[in-house]
Amino acid sequence: MENLNFIDPLLHGITPQNKPINLSVKQMVCAGVGALIVSAVLKKTGHTKASAVVGSIALPILASACYKKYAQVTKEKSDAKSSSGIEYNH
Numbered sequence: 250m251e252n253l254n255f256i257d258p259l260l261h262g263i264t265p266q267n268k269p270i271n272l273s274v275k276q277m278v279c280a281g282v283g284a285l286i287v288s289a290v291l292k293k294t295g296h297t298k299a300s301a302v303v304g305s306i307a308l309p310i311l312a313s314a315c316y317k318k319y320a321q322v323t324k325e326k327s328d329a330k331s332s333s334g335i336e337y338n339h
Contacts, residue, residue: 274321277314281307 272280288304291297 274314274318277310277317281311281314284310 284303284307288300288307291300291303
């Protein structure tokens with residue numbers, strides 16, 4: 250019989266190592282603005298369908314960047330307000 254290890258690597262204990270992509274807010278904003286610029290250039294050159302596809306990607310990227318920044322700010326505020334539970338009376 251043939252060696253069929255390539256069929257299902259999970260059966261042989263090989264697990265995929267997927268690491269989550271951790272983009273900064275600045276990188277996400279640059280990607281969103283870049284998508285808008287590319288969309289505008291494509292529209293100027295007459296590629297309207299490609300322009301619509303690329304342009305539709307820009308808004309979700311920019312919204313994700315805004316949400317990530319908002320989450321960072323609110324986390325910093327909540328960390329600043331929280332205490333260790335020990336209050337000192339002076």
